[in-house]
Amino acid sequence: MNSDQSLDQSLENLLDTPSADQELFELLRIQSVSTDSTRVPEMERTANWLQHKLSSLGFEAAVEATAGHPVVFAQKIVSSDKPTVLIYGHYDVQPEDPLEEWISAPFEPTVRGDRVYARGATDDKGQLYAHVRGVQLLQELGDLPCNIKFLLEGEEEMGSPNLGAYISANATRLAADVIVISDGSRFDTDIPSITYGVRGLTYLEVHVQGADRDLHSGVYGGAAPNPINALAQIIAQLHDEQGRVAVPGFYDDVQPLSPEERAAWATLPHDDAVWAASIGVSELIGEVGYTALEKTWGRPTLDCNGIWGGFQGEGSKTVIPAKAGAKISCRLVANQDENKIYSLLEAYIPTLAPKGVKVTVKPHHHGTAMVMDLSSPYFAAAERATERAFGVKPVFIRTGGSIPIALALKTALKCEIIFLDLGVNADNLHSPNESFSLKDYHRGILASAYVFQEIGKLGKNL
Amino acid sequence: MNSDQSLDQSLENLLDTPSADQELFELLRIQSVSTDSTRVPEMERTANWLQHKLSSLGFEAAVEATAGHPVVFAQKIVSSDKPTVLIYGHYDVQPEDPLEEWISAPFEPTVRGDRVYARGATDDKGQLYAHVRGVQLLQELGDLPCNIKFLLEGEEEMGSPNLGAYISANATRLAADVIVISDGSRFDTDIPSITYGVRGLTYLEVHVQGADRDLHSGVYGGAAPNPINALAQIIAQLHDEQGRVAVPGFYDDVQPLSPEERAAWATLPHDDAVWAASIGVSELIGEVGYTALEKTWGRPTLDCNGIWGGFQGEGSKTVIPAKAGAKISCRLVANQDENKIYSLLEAYIPTLAPKGVKVTVKPHHHGTAMVMDLSSPYFAAAERATERAFGVKPVFIRTGGSIPIALALKTALKCEIIFLDLGVNADNLHSPNESFSLKDYHRGILASAYVFQEIGKLGKNL
Numbered sequence: 008m009n010s011d012q013s014l015d016q017s018l019e020n021l022l023d024t025p026s027a028d029q030e031l032f033e034l035l036r037i038q039s040v041s042t043d044s045t046r047v048p049e050m051e052r053t054a055n056w057l058q059h060k061l062s063s064l065g066f067e068a069a070v071e072a073t074a075g076h077p078v079v080f081a082q083k084i085v086s087s088d089k090p091t092v093l094i095y096g097h098y099d100v101q102p103e104d105p106l107e108e109w110i111s112a113p114f115e116p117t118v119r120g121d122r123v124y125a126r127g128a129t130d131d132k133g134q135l136y137a138h139v140r141g142v143q144l145l146q147e148l149g150d151l152p153c154n155i156k157f158l159l160e161g162e163e164e165m166g167s168p169n170l171g172a173y174i175s176a177n178a179t180r181l182a183a184d185v186i187v188i189s190d191g192s193r194f195d196t197d198i199p200s201i202t203y204g205v206r207g208l209t210y211l212e213v214h215v216q217g218a219d220r221d222l223h224s225g226v227y228g229g230a231a232p233n234p235i236n237a238l239a240q241i242i243a244q245l246h247d248e249q250g251r252v253a254v255p256g257f258y259d260d261v262q263p264l265s266p267e268e269r270a271a272w273a274t275l276p277h278d279d280a281v282w283a284a285s286i287g288v289s290e291l292i293g294e295v296g297y298t299a300l301e302k303t304w305g306r307p308t309l310d311c312n313g314i315w316g317g318f319q320g321e322g323s324k325t326v327i328p329a330k331a332g333a334k335i336s337c338r339l340v341a342n343q344d345e346n347k348i349y350s351l352l353e354a355y356i357p358t359l360a361p362k363g364v365k366v367t368v369k370p371h372h373h374g375t376a377m378v379m380d381l382s383s384p385y386f387a388a389a390e391r392a393t394e395r396a397f398g399v400k401p402v403f404i405r406t407g408g409s410i411p412i413a414l415a416l417k418t419a420l421k422c423e424i425i426f427l428d429l430g431v432n433a434d435n436l437h438s439p440n441e442s443f444s445l446k447d448y449h450r451g452i453l454a455s456a457y458v459f460q461e462i463g464k465l466g467k468n469l
Numbered sequence: 470m471n472s473d474q475s476l477d478q479s480l481e482n483l484l485d486t487p488s489a490d491q492e493l494f495e496l497l498r499i500q501s502v503s504t505d506s507t508r509v510p511e512m513e514r515t516a517n518w519l520q521h522k523l524s525s526l527g528f529e530a531a532v533e534a535t536a537g538h539p540v541v542f543a544q545k546i547v548s549s550d551k552p553t554v555l556i557y558g559h560y561d562v563q564p565e566d567p568l569e570e571w572i573s574a575p576f577e578p579t580v581r582g583d584r585v586y587a588r589g590a591t592d593d594k595g596q597l598y599a600h601v602r603g604v605q606l607l608q609e610l611g612d613l614p615c616n617i618k619f620l621l622e623g624e625e626e627m628g629s630p631n632l633g634a635y636i637s638a639n640a641t642r643l644a645a646d647v648i649v650i651s652d653g654s655r656f657d658t659d660i661p662s663i664t665y666g667v668r669g670l671t672y673l674e675v676h677v678q679g680a681d682r683d684l685h686s687g688v689y690g691g692a693a694p695n696p697i698n699a700l701a702q703i704i705a706q707l708h709d710e711q712g713r714v715a716v717p718g719f720y721d722d723v724q725p726l727s728p729e730e731r732a733a734w735a736t737l738p739h740d741d742a743v744w745a746a747s748i749g750v751s752e753l754i755g756e757v758g759y760t761a762l763e764k765t766w767g768r769p770t771l772d773c774n775g776i777w778g779g780f781q782g783e784g785s786k787t788v789i790p791a792k793a794g795a796k797i798s799c800r801l802v803a804n805q806d807e808n809k810i811y812s813l814l815e816a817y818i819p820t821l822a823p824k825g826v827k828v829t830v831k832p833h834h835h836g837t838a839m840v841m842d843l844s845s846p847y848f849a850a851a852e853r854a855t856e857r858a859f860g861v862k863p864v865f866i867r868t869g870g871s872i873p874i875a876l877a878l879k880t881a882l883k884c885e886i887i888f889l890d891l892g893v894n895a896d897n898l899h900s901p902n903e904s905f906s907l908k909d910y911h912r913g914i915l916a917s918a919y920v921f922q923e924i925g926k927l928g929k930n931l
Binding site: 042043044101102104105108164165166192206208210217218219220221222223224225226227228229230231232233235236238239240241242243244245246279282286287288289290291292293294299302303306307308310311312313314315316317318319320321322323324325326327328331333334336338361362363364371372406407408409432435436437438439440 | 505626627670680683685688690692697705708751768775781796798823833901
């Protein structure tokens with residue numbers, strides 16, 4: 008038994024899973040939906056709860072105000088000779104609707120089988136809390152092997168509108184040698200992975216105005232502009248018949264996938280038909296000529312995320328509504344600039360409107376696409392830690408998701424980011440019945456402890 | 470002063486407007502939204518209220534059960550030698566949403582200027598109650614000049630699903646020489662009109678299903694089917710570039726407008742640009758080559774009345790929803806068959822779906838288009854009555870609206886229908902801030918009394 012194996016055994020034996028589970032459930036009960044303005048008190052409760060916990064672990068921890076929901080910042084500096092890891096996570100969660108589709112209440116964590124079901128179970132409370140408990144586990148053994156900082160925000164599901172300013176103002180305090188983020192999905196249930204690329208995002212809203220009031224569809228129908236029909240015409244023109252986004256200039260800056268990367272991804276255990284079946288569809292859509300992994304990891308998209316207009320109730324109402332609207336977002340890839348893409352959409356969408364309606368476009372949040380340098384020794388450290396926790400080597404993948412603040416952190420702190428994903432897609436993140444495998448949570452706690460150990464071994468100033 | 474003028478003077482002097490207004494307001498306070506299953510007790514209250522009022526006028530009046538909301542049937546037979554008029558009206562109203570756009574509460578009738586604002590003010594409580602008070606007014610003079618029956622239903626805004634069966638089962642009791650319906654808009658504020666044609670209707674719902682659950686738009690975006698995008702593509706394909714409905718066979722049975730009718734309508738005081746400005750739009754839409762009157766009175770349409778899918782709340786949610794849907798209706802003209810048109814749509818819409826989604830179409834209600842025989846003497850009687858009440862001759866027009874039950878009544882009772890519209894389009898029927906001009910209500914009471922007098926003069930068995 009080598010030294011790592013003996014450490015692994017010690018940590019596994021020390022892991023107090025009932026206590027770790029109960030604490031996570033307590034965190035999951037707090038309804039920290041950041042986009043819901045009625046839940047500001049819940050947001051504050053969550054931040055205070057985390058601050059209290061980290062203080063109890065000997066961290067210097069504070070709830071720090073922003074223009075929006077507060078940041079929890081905590082640090083424990085054990086030695087200036089040791090490297091510093093910054094853990095980023097977010098304590099806010101997606102809205103829980105549609106509520107009627109939840110099997111158990113979204114804010115009452117319920118264990119069924121190996122899984123705990125609750126909004127935020129995997130995204131991101133379960134994953135961030137694995138790091139908190141990873142720290143606690145290491146402290147059972149003695150001193151921490153490296154300096155650790157936590158940056159836990161409350162606005163990730165809103166696009167982190169205030170974290171950029173916070174990071175700029177606090178870059179010195181946040182300074183680290185490497186950033187670790189666990190806020191995504193591993194490649195598959197039995198395959199751990201390290202993610203080296205994330206897509207960017209631009210999110211916007213389109214409003215279409217017809218008449219100045221709702222109209223009777225009999226009296227006015229046939230001559231009055233219909234904002235729903237107009238909106239449908241606009242949306243239908245945003246893709247061409249090849250599944251490409253039909254916005255002029257949209258692909259101008261896209262970094263094409265290299266033949267090497269496409270070849271590496273082709274070796275991963277993935278089958279488009281199985282993947283389609285896993286979400287209950289008979290066929291996939293998208294750009295002709297790309298696999299599903301390529302489409303979701305390496306190609307940009309445009310999706311409607313919401314649409315509304317007119318009468319949505321039970322029965323029928325013979326109305327031509329005054330207005331209709333939609334939420335639309337694009338996932339972006341390196342080197343697309345999210346602000347440039349937003350400007351293209353903002354200028355182009357109104358030109359697609361049929362006559363008689365007024366169209367306005369307004370921005371929500373943006374995020375930048377990024378791809379990491381895999382040659383950094385921190386990736387090797389993370390690979391070893393993951394292998395220790397999961398028993399198999401991780402694969403290196405990209406994700407289709409976006410972590411809008413990642414580039415801001417990378418730029419301000421001038422260090423690499425390791426995306427050490429602990430969840431899986433089957434966790435139903437952003438959907439009803441979100442869950443997190445307790446086995447993954449427990450392996451995540453170990454992976455966190457091991458990654459701190461491995462990074463500690465690398466020493467300072469690589 | 471001739472005899473009519475003296476009668477006019479008597480009736481005008483007898484008209485007790487404060488009492489007529491207060492009674493109407495009482496009726497408007499009852500929240501008789503037929504499509505809202507939580508308001509069944511309000512529906513019953515409305516029917517009982519009307520039955521009570523008609524009984525107090527000496528009518529044999531009863532609330533009669535149907536498979537849905539009840540019918541109020543009332544009759545007063547003064548002589549078998551006199552003609553019988555059946556008044557049809559409906560006591561149910563449209564849903565009040567969007568509630569936030571109402572200036573005063575929809576079920577608290579509020580007078581501003583000459584108008585009373587409330588849901589149902591013009592459609593149809595105000596118009597049907599003008600006939601109740603018209604009867605009351607005549608009774609102040611003595612006996613009624615003709616036999617009068619009231620058929621007041623509670624399901625017009627749902628498409629009268631049970632009235633057809635009621636009419637078939639009660640055709641003998643309902644028997645009349647002519648039917649009078651006041652449930653629409655006059656040609657213009659200062660121009661009374663008699664409507665001789667109504668459009669038909671087919672109303673349906675389209676459901677689009679993508680994945681079996683809501684998906685994260687990052688993880689799945691670019692490859693997973695998006696039901697909103699798919700629905701938009703479907704809707705966009707339902708019209709061609711000439712503004713025509715692009716459903717094969719849709720126009721096959723359409724009775725073209727005659728050159729004579731187009732010429733008559735062209736003499737009416739109407740300006741498309743003024744009409745567009747009146748609803749706050751810069752341009753009208755629709756079939757190329759037709760005026761707005763032709764498009765809305767004499768040509769068929771397809772309009773979305775509602776659309777929904779994904780996240781509609783405040784902020785942003787990066788979701789690809791599992792499903793999306795829309796309510797779609799077509800206004801139809803003579804000789805289109807509403808069932809045939811529904812079948813065309815039901816078969817065609819799913820063929821428009823892009824791959825990866827499942828599309829289902831389900832019917833709501835239907836109505837038949839109809840055009841009356843203007844040579845009937847009852848139209849001349851109605852013309853004289855209207856001139857007496859409004860001081861000017863009425864114009865003869867069609868409406869774009871639908872009265873789904875009108876053809877059933879005409880067929881079962883084998884008599885003409887006079888659409889004696891008392892409202893105006895500015896009443897905002899089916900919209901927030903629905904209202905009815907009290908002057909129109911009072912003239913309507915007089916027009917009702919005069920129409921009974923004029924029909925009485927025609928005698929029996931024309």
